[in-house]
Amino acid sequence: MTHEIAVIPGDGIGQEVTPAAVEVLEAIDAVDFDFVEGAAGDAVKAETGEALPEETRELAADADATLFGAAGETAADVILPLRQVVGSFANVRPARSYPGLDAVQPDTDIVFIRENTEGVYKGIESEISEGVTTCTRVITEDASEKIAEYGFSYAKQNGYDDVTIAHKANVMRTTDGLFLDAASAVGEDRDASYDTALMDALAMHLVMNPQDYGVVICPNLAGDMLSDLAAGLVGGLGLLPSANIGEENALFEPVHGSAPDIAGEGIANPSAMILSAAMLLDHLGYDEQGDTVRTAVESVLDSGPRTPDLGGDASTEDVTAAVIEEL
Amino acid sequence: MTHEIAVIPGDGIGQEVTPAAVEVLEAIDAVDFDFVEGAAGDAVKAETGEALPEETRELAADADATLFGAAGETAADVILPLRQVVGSFANVRPARSYPGLDAVQPDTDIVFIRENTEGVYKGIESEISEGVTTCTRVITEDASEKIAEYGFSYAKQNGYDDVTIAHKANVMRTTDGLFLDAASAVGEDRDASYDTALMDALAMHLVMNPQDYGVVICPNLAGDMLSDLAAGLVGGLGLLPSANIGEENALFEPVHGSAPDIAGEGIANPSAMILSAAMLLDHLGYDEQGDTVRTAVESVLDSGPRTPDLGGDASTEDVTAAVIEEL
Ligand SMILES: CC(C)[C@H](C(=O)O)[C@@H](O)C(=O)O
Ligand SMILES: CC(C)[C@H](C(=O)O)[C@@H](O)C(=O)O
Numbered sequence A, B: 001m002t003h004e005i006a007v008i009p010g011d012g013i014g015q016e017v018t019p020a021a022v023e024v025l026e027a028i029d030a031v032d033f034d035f036v037e038g039a040a041g042d043a044v045k046a047e048t049g050e051a052l053p054e055e056t057r058e059l060a061a062d063a064d065a066t067l068f069g070a071a072g073e074t075a076a077d078v079i080l081p082l083r084q085v086v087g088s089f090a091n092v093r094p095a096r097s098y099p100g101l102d103a104v105q106p107d108t109d110i111v112f113i114r115e116n117t118e119g120v121y122k123g124i125e126s127e128i129s130e131g132v133t134t135c136t137r138v139i140t141e142d143a144s145e146k147i148a149e150y151g152f153s154y155a156k157q158n159g160y161d162d163v164t165i166a167h168k169a170n171v172m173r174t175t176d177g178l179f180l181d182a183a184s185a186v187g188e189d190r191d192a193s194y195d196t197a198l199m200d201a202l203a204m205h206l207v208m209n210p211q212d213y214g215v216v217i218c219p220n221l222a223g224d225m226l227s228d229l230a231a232g233l234v235g236g237l238g239l240l241p242s243a244n245i246g247e248e249n250a251l252f253e254p255v256h257g258s259a260p261d262i263a264g265e266g267i268a269n270p271s272a273m274i275l276s277a278a279m280l281l282d283h284l285g286y287d288e289q290g291d292t293v294r295t296a297v298e299s300v301l302d303s304g305p306r307t308p309d310l311g312g313d314a315s316t317e318d319v320t321a322a323v324i325e326e327l
Helices: A014-026 A042-048 A054-062 A075-085 A141-157 A175-189 A199-208 A220-234 A271-283 A287-303 A316-326 B014-026 B042-048 B054-062 B075-085 B141-157 B175-189 B199-208 B220-234 B271-283 B287-303 B316-326
Strands: A002-010 A032-037 A065-070 A088-096 A109-115 A125-129 A132-140 A163-167 A195-198 A215-218 A241-246 A250-254 B002-010 B032-037 B065-070 B088-096 B109-115 B125-129 B132-140 B163-167 B195-198 B215-218 B241-246 B250-254
Touching: A002 A014, A002 A054, A002 A075, A014 A032, A014 A065, A014 A271, A014 A316, A054 A075, A065 A075, A065 A271, A075 A088, A075 A250, A088 A141, A088 A220, A109 A141, A109 A220, A132 A141, A132 A175, A132 B175, A141 A163, A141 A175, A141 A215, A163 A175, A163 A199, A163 A220, A175 B132, A195 A199, A199 A220, A199 B220, A215 A220, A220 B199, A220 B220, A241 A271, A250 A271, A271 A287, A271 A316, A287 A316, B002 B014, B002 B054, B002 B075, B014 B032, B014 B065, B014 B271, B014 B316, B054 B075, B065 B075, B065 B271, B075 B088, B075 B250, B088 B141, B088 B220, B109 B141, B109 B220, B132 B141, B132 B175, B141 B163, B141 B175, B141 B215, B163 B175, B163 B199, B163 B220, B195 B199, B199 B220, B215 B220, B241 B271, B250 B271, B271 B287, B271 B316, B287 B316
Parallel strands: A002 A032, A002 A065, A065 A250, A109 A215, A163 A195, A163 A215, B002 B032, B002 B065, B065 B250, B109 B215, B163 B195, B163 B215
Antiparallel strands: A088 A109, A088 A241, A125 A132, A132 B132, A241 A250, B088 B109, B088 B241, B125 B132, B241 B250
């Protein structure tokens, strides 16, 4: 069986790390892929006026899964519609520290399960009079239940004992109140153990005691911030993969952006992107191969060549070759 | 001249740390205070049905300034209206690490200037149909300009070179777009140097490189989270004071809550509350005395008795006595 994968490198270092991940996937003998490349981002917008051309949308819609690199100024115009195209309701963001790498908190292994369809991301904004603007944040019971179901299942399948539901229901009583109630009800129904945490206090506790957390189920924007916070704990965005999971489709992308400051130099850290490809393997049912890729990346992070963001002087290609060597 | 100070200890450790701060203020010979105590919080709600009785509101409205401890379950019902009563538009939250104290990031000295009147805190929520809820976030040009004016002035007066404007204008284009534009325009008008940062990326950078930041001007909820994050960097909420600044009135409170787990044991760390009293002194024009109190707290944190949250076994009273001794 051949899997059709849409590949959208995008801008900046997306152009460098995405081919690296494709190379790694190509080196997995047990799985056949057909890669089809699509354009998106600042460069294609400059050319065509559109950051996400219709062909690219269709590519992602029709593929079995998508690998996306990064986009520059147009990031939101690319990734938000792409998440919709693949029907993503769950954004899965593991933040792990790796042995041998400098980290603010070396004992971190947390997976953020971020609701991926609503909150302020609905894009309902207006200027209701001069200088007065509103943004309508939407929280529904259905979406809250769905992300909690996903989060609790994820914790169980992946052996995480601690589940935390993040919210700010003391201020957003109706919306986050609903999120909190719906997510808690899922926990009760499953007889699962879980905690709830105000997201401000949680930000503090994550910084001080990340080892106390496993899976964190979050509303959309809270998940955006908390997962970046956790990236800081483990050594930066160069290490964080993510999955945007839909019912029948999915998109995999590093948490980092297009990093214009180092783009074109061939020194971008491909780890986050390769780890995103490992999540793609899991998603297609190749858990064993996903593990193989993760183990290879870990081993290279531990004792292989390192890119400058991790204090080394290796190139993207050096790291990629070392990972493939380890497979 | 005698200054009338409303004192609202509230619940839990609020009952322990608030008297400690009052003792310290009483020990400042150069300033005369008249302290008037008011009730608020869970206990008074249980008794009277109201978390913030009208008398307490009036006390805060009429006083020259208010010292507030903490409230339990009713925290939002107490502090949000109190901030309105004193007309607070700026929530000032310094997060500093102290020499000699364990901290995740020992080189942190950041002041969050949090907009304190709008955003999701307007409380405009509804269930528009079963299981579908909305929260209307409001951002105005006036409030955004005002907080930026305050933030840039604060940075100048207090010798901070780095000013950062936090936002999420790539997603909330209209509302945070307005915040970003209005705050940036203030920086331009003043010929001040400043940076802007997406608040998710900022969360990561604050964790990794707090020494790069000085004053951070934030929308309301972003400021709530980012300042708690920074509390985690410097050793926890027991050390963070805050000021809620209005045009003609102000309220001072520790960033921590009522800590029911340790309440009643006499071991709460009074530092955050005493440092809040130091901000009150500054606010009333007694900068010199404010500095004296801060120096005394620092000296005790460095080499005096410590409460259990900082690894010691001293009581609230021991620490308070040591601070007064140092004045
Ligand atoms: C680019 C932006 C729209 C996006 C988001 O806010 O979701 C990014 O920050 C992310 O986390 O993937
Ligand atoms: C208690 C709560 C309403 C409050 C807030 O969100 O402002 C608290 O978290 C704070 O930061 O003072």
